[in-house]
Amino acid sequence: MSRFWSQTAKSIKPYVPGEQPKDRKYIKLNTNENPYPPSPKVLDAIRRAADETLRLYPDPSADALRDAVASSFGIERENVFIGNGSDELLAFCFPAFFEPAGLPILFADVTYSFYPVYAQLFHIPCRLIPLDEEFRLPVEGYLQENGGILIANPNAPTGMGVPLETIERILRHNENSVVVLDEAYVDFGGESSVGLISRFPNLLVIRTLSKSCSLAGLRVGFALGGKELIEGIIRIKDSINSYTIDRLAQAGAREAIGDAAYFEETKSKIVRTRGRVAQALVNFGFRVLPSQANFLFISHPQQPARVLFQKLREQGILVRFFDKPRIDRFLRVSIGTDGEMDLFLEVVARICEKPAE
Numbered sequence: 001m002s003r004f005w006s007q008t009a010k011s012i013k014p015y016v017p018g019e020q021p022k023d024r025k026y027i028k029l030n031t032n033e034n035p036y037p038p039s040p041k042v043l044d045a046i047r048r049a050a051d052e053t054l055r056l057y058p059d060p061s062a063d064a065l066r067d068a069v070a071s072s073f074g075i076e077r078e079n080v081f082i083g084n085g086s087d088e089l090l091a092f093c094f095p096a097f098f099e100p101a102g103l104p105i106l107f108a109d110v111t112y113s114f115y116p117v118y119a120q121l122f123h124i125p126c127r128l129i130p131l132d133e134e135f136r137l138p139v140e141g142y143l144q145e146n147g148g149i150l151i152a153n154p155n156a157p158t159g160m161g162v163p164l165e166t167i168e169r170i171l172r173h174n175e176n177s178v179v180v181l182d183e184a185y186v187d188f189g190g191e192s193s194v195g196l197i198s199r200f201p202n203l204l205v206i207r208t209l210s211k212s213c214s215l216a217g218l219r220v221g222f223a224l225g226g227k228e229l230i231e232g233i234i235r236i237k238d239s240i241n242s243y244t245i246d247r248l249a250q251a252g253a254r255e256a257i258g259d260a261a262y263f264e265e266t267k268s269k270i271v272r273t274r275g276r277v278a279q280a281l282v283n284f285g286f287r288v289l290p291s292q293a294n295f296l297f298i299s300h301p302q303q304p305a306r307v308l309f310q311k312l313r314e315q316g317i318l319v320r321f322f323d324k325p326r327i328d329r330f331l332r333v334s335i336g337t338d339g340e341m342d343l344f345l346e347v348v349a350r351i352c353e354k355p356a357e
């Protein structure tokens, strides 16, 4: 604690990202990265863009990339905003759409742990809506008065999706608040709400290239919504940093958007591996929540999650353990390559053979 810090800097509890240790080689199943490399076309485009033009600032609104995203969704450039990863987009949404002195915004008690951090940073009151016993989203909770709504669909860290009709019901009941849907994982089997944008001016859908396009290192996400909402985010972006997307990222991301075939292939591999690993874990006695994402949320009746996490780590396998109420019996395991997951299953089988300590 420093006397130079503001009250906000003193009191904020920052988000803790999954570890990226450098002490040895790990099988990384802890940050929901894609185990497959990005499309070769993306890498070529980045190499081509790495030239003398780097002395110039990039296009502040990334219009060529906006156009590529817009045409892939059959919408207009004005309906698209590009962000430096979806985390940045989510952060911009708070000052753009939510009021410090207004009604509380609503989000789940078990969801992406960056949401409460942004709420604290931007002084936005929030109300947590508990998921039910099975970790499903209770629609009634979102039909009360509010200052905005934030839903990850599919949810993290559970991987569970919310049906489109539930989302529609929430949108219809909340015409006066902005509903932000974080679809970071939707490509792995969720139901997207992008098709609802033209009917609901209060809907903002947030996507990322980090997961399904294997580009977590490039830092590109995008928001899709009505023009009014997009203009609101632009106002905030241009009040913080005009050039959030660098030249290399703009060039690489444009290729990624255009290379749907490559990304379909890696996505289906991940979905296939997910099904196989889920079944194997059920056979070992795990509870495995139904996942529409590139990870599994699992719990063993005898093996405490913290111990399992530690034992896996000792064997060079990183998964995510959240020491939080309701989910401290679970581990979140990202889906890696088939080879990585075979090793993971082998180690888990060995651990579970022995009685819990």
Ligand SMILES: Cc1ncc(COP(=O)(O)O)c(C=O)c1O
Residues within 6 Å of the ligand: 031, 032, 084, 085, 086, 087, 088, 112, 152, 155, 156, 182, 184, 207, 208, 209, 210, 216, 220, 221
């Ligand atoms: C639900 C959810 N939203 C957003 C993000 C952020 O993704 P990025 O900033 O890489 O686009 C993550 C990352 O793990 C996530 O789990």
